[in-house]
Amino acid sequence: MSNVRSSAALSRSDLEALWLPFTANRQFKANPRLLARASGMHYWTADGRQILDAVAGLWCVNAGHARHEITQAVAGQLETLDYGPSFQMAHPAAFQLANELVKIAPEGLDHVFFTNSGSEAVDTALKIALAFHRVRGAGTRTRLIGRERAYHGVGFGGISVGGIVSNRRTWSAALIAGVDHLPHTHDLARNAFSRGLPQHGAQLAEELERLVALHDASNIAAVIVEPVAGSTGVLLPPRGYLQKLREICDRHGILLIFDEVITGFGRTGSAFAAEEFGVRPDMMTLAKGLTNGCIPMGGVLVSKAIYEQFMQGPEGIELFHGYTYSGHPAACAAGLATLALYEREGLLTRAASLAKYWEDAAHALRDLPQVVDVRNYGLILGLELEPIAGRPGARGFEVFARCFERGVLVRQTGEVIALSPPLIIEKPQIDQIFDTLREVLRAQ
Numbered sequence: 001m002s003n004v005r006s007s008a009a010l011s012r013s014d015l016e017a018l019w020l021p022f023t024a025n026r027q028f029k030a031n032p033r034l035l036a037r038a039s040g041m042h043y044w045t046a047d048g049r050q051i052l053d054a055v056a057g058l059w060c061v062n063a064g065h066a067r068h069e070i071t072q073a074v075a076g077q078l079e080t081l082d083y084g085p086s087f088q089m090a091h092p093a094a095f096q097l098a099n100e101l102v103k104i105a106p107e108g109l110d111h112v113f114f115t116n117s118g119s120e121a122v123d124t125a126l127k128i129a130l131a132f133h134r135v136r137g138a139g140t141r142t143r144l145i146g147r148e149r150a151y152h153g154v155g156f157g158g159i160s161v162g163g164i165v166s167n168r169r170t171w172s173a174a175l176i177a178g179v180d181h182l183p184h185t186h187d188l189a190r191n192a193f194s195r196g197l198p199q200h201g202a203q204l205a206e207e208l209e210r211l212v213a214l215h216d217a218s219n220i221a222a223v224i225v226e227p228v229a230g231s232t233g234v235l236l237p238p239r240g241y242l243q244k245l246r247e248i249c250d251r252h253g254i255l256l257i258f259d260e261v262i263t264g265f266g267r268t269g270s271a272f273a274a275e276e277f278g279v280r281p282d283m284m285t286l287a288k289g290l291t292n293g294c295i296p297m298g299g300v301l302v303s304k305a306i307y308e309q310f311m312q313g314p315e316g317i318e319l320f321h322g323y324t325y326s327g328h329p330a331a332c333a334a335g336l337a338t339l340a341l342y343e344r345e346g347l348l349t350r351a352a353s354l355a356k357y358w359e360d361a362a363h364a365l366r367d368l369p370q371v372v373d374v375r376n377y378g379l380i381l382g383l384e385l386e387p388i389a390g391r392p393g394a395r396g397f398e399v400f401a402r403c404f405e406r407g408v409l410v411r412q413t414g415e416v417i418a419l420s421p422p423l424i425i426e427k428p429q430i431d432q433i434f435d436t437l438r439e440v441l442r443a444q
């Protein structure tokens, strides 16, 4: 028997103790949106309304909700081995999941370090980058390079290489030292209403050369970018941009890290954005879709060269890093069942077959007066709206709230509506999403 109370039975005072993350708590508690259950493409609210999930939870439920194969695998694992320490000990499912991941990873990324979230994956990748240069005798390479408008989670490493103003304002004194930022690539003036990758902006990667000229390559450890930035409003890489970054990193011995926490596991139409865009990073951070969102898990895929470098060091612990729950048995079981489901249902490439339909449906919103940009790739959408004067974010929030009332969950980030539905979505559901957005925007 579960001792979780039905959410319909929660009173106003029951809502008080919990401090909700990335939420306007007072506003939320005055008008809570409570989810009670989920299945396939849908949530059901505590008051019984069906909500179409246009965002895969938070870009994570790629195979749709409450998939029996995954929940059964997790339950079975918990009955068999609920927990095992991951320091100087291990269990078979962790190795199996690492092997399965390596099979679908871009060639050459053939080792995995497990974490519990995207934020931990990012901090782990940054730590590996610094440690890698040190063990190979290039310990002066300590500088990290991120990008404006990047989101790399909430750890001190992630917010330091990230480019989100509110993080930098609040925690400026605690940001790690020796970090530079490339310019972001968002260029509405030249790229608005691009279909797929924007045409203009590849030359922005040259800014990396400027930073190399300033600091000297011998001081730079790594560059980290999201191939597609999601949290700051769906920013797509200009054509050729990622290739240029790779070339410059290669020229100067700088590691290139792709943060694929949202782009991993089929979102772009390939298993990973690295494959979709034809650029191989040295490390790749993962989370979210790794377990279809049902058990927290993240990981860092690492190149053979990096792993081998550590294995040539002195005997003993090669990387002084890890989490109590690295490779947790339940998460590994979820991951294995998830990857099997992706494979069986062809979900890692399904976005490619729906991308044109998605794109056409999205760009049909272009005639609405509030719409200043529509940008799309695979099953990703950024719908940028004209802000209401003096009330930044208000229009986006209003659209989010009205869509939810009309039975569609969208995500708002500032003035951008960001969509990333489960990859099992069908065309009539795509129509429902865009019809709802049209109705809501028309009514504004």
Ligand SMILES: Cc1ncc(COP(=O)(O)O)c(C=O)c1O
Pocket: 116, 117, 118, 119, 120, 122, 151, 152, 153, 154, 226, 230, 231, 259, 260, 261, 262, 287, 288
């Ligand atoms: C690109 C990227 N990196 C890292 C993270 C952080 O992941 P988590 O919330 O699992 O810590 C996110 C979360 O949305 C993300 O989009």
